[in-house]
Amino acid sequence: MAIRDDLILEDTTLRDGEQTPGVAFSKETKTKILDALIAAGVTSVEIGIPAMGGEELDFIKTCVDRQDEARLVVWHRGVREDVERSIDMGFKAVHIGLPTSAGHLKASVRKDRTWLLSTAKDLIKMAKDRGAYVSISAEDIARTEISFLQEYAGVVHEAGADRLRLSDTVGLLGPEAYGERVAAVGAAAPIDTQCHAHNDFGLATANTIAGLKAGARYFHVTVNAIGERAGMADLAQVVVALKKLYDRDLGIDMTKLKDLSRLVSQAAKHPVLPWQPVIGDNVFAHESGIHANGMLRDTSTFEPFPPEHVGGERRYVLGKHSGRALIAWALEQQGIEPREDLLGLCLDEVRHMSIRTAGAVPPEDLADIYRRALSRAGAAA
Incomplete structure (x- = not known):
């Protein structure tokens, strides 16, 4: 099946992302992240959990008057009073989190599937009667029988739910299995589905794409892939x-992805890995001789797209794996026209220095290396 052309990205950095162990966003920080998401073109944001109270609730209350800027979704347990309270505050979009696997029902909420189906119907009806957009979960779909997922989808659709979130809560599925479940639900009920994929096996982005290829319209992401345990699908990567x-x-304004990543990284106090796809500092960095040589002639040779598309910058790195072409280019960038016969000497010294320092060699150090080589060559003449 072809991916739909009416996809809707929903960011959950402020809810699932903040559930990263050890991460806590203040009201001010959550406001800054929400501002940045909306400025980047995100049209749907899951903003938090009102039942937490305190500063979390204070932030959520400030969002009531911002619902014309984006769809702002509030998350709830399967508790009627929680959902009613959010609607009373004035929220137009609510999400109801409910598990569907027997294991989660037993261990997490200590209920059975009879309770689940009854509760889902009652909560959906109440929220729809009050005019809300209603999203509801099927949590732990990896360990939920497909036949029951289909039954559940039919029940929540009949009750009036607008969207069914298919949560691979523990990241146990591969792309084929995730796509199979999305397709099975789509065959059972004409309800919009949402991908919610965790990254425990490093497959969250692949699973999200697989779900979209199987017919899902909505999908969840977080900035920098933060979230519980190994995180979720990354906003920048999926976009x-x-x-x-x-x-x-x-x-989405992709030129804002780097700044958005930096903002969340600082707020979460977790640095982004240099090799993080799309927004890592090394994505557009080049050191090895063959690669740098090709890049200096044609920047498309070893980059999938230009860095400016995502707010990044191209870097050439001097180090152990550099070649003569990069040495010459780096010297020229500093206004030095290098002698060809000295490039080999400079390259040897750069490689030795890189090994000694276990890192890159700054361009100014290369200039000093060249001047010393030039001085020695003059003395020997």
Whole structure:
């Protein structure tokens, strides 16, 4: 099945992302992240959990008057009073989190499937009667029988739910299995589905794409892939993959992805890995001789897309794996026209220095290396 052309990205950095162990966002920080998400073109944001109270609730209350800027979704347990309270505050979109696997029902909420189906119907009806957009979960779909997922989808659709979130809560599924469940639900009930994929096996982005290829319309992401345990599908990765590989433009300003990543990284106090796809500092960095040589002639040779598309910058790194072409280029960038016969000497010294320092060699150090080589060459003449 082709990926739909009416996809809707929903960011959950402020809810699932903040559930990263050890991460806590203040009201001010959550406001800054929400501002940045909306400025980047995100049109749907899951903003938090009102039942937490305190500063979390204070932030959520400030969002009531911002619902014209984006769809702002509040998350709830399967507790009627929680959902009613959010609607009373004025929220137009609510999500109800309910588990569907026998294991989660037993261990997490200590209920059975009879309770689940009854509770889902009652909560959906109440919220719809009050005019809310209603999203509801099927949590732990990896350990929920497909036949029951289909039954559940039919029940929540009949009750009036607008969307069914298919949560691979512990990240146990591969792309094939995740896509199979999305397709099975789609065959059972005409309800919009939402991908919610965790990254415990490093497959969250692949599973999200698989779910979209199987017919899902909505999907969850977080900035920098933060979230419980190993995190979730990454906003930047999914947005860029859909744009570049599947020709689906979500209206996100990709030039803001780097700054958005930096903001959340600082707020979470977790640095982004240099090799993090799309927004890592090494994504557009080049050191090895063959690669740098090719890049200096044609920047498309070893980059999938230009760095400016995602707010990044191209870097050439001097180090152990550099070649003569990069040495010459780096000297020229500092206004030095290098002698060809000295490039080999400079390269040897750069490699030795890189090994000694276990890192890159700054361009100014290369200039000093060249001047010393030039001085020795003059003395020997």
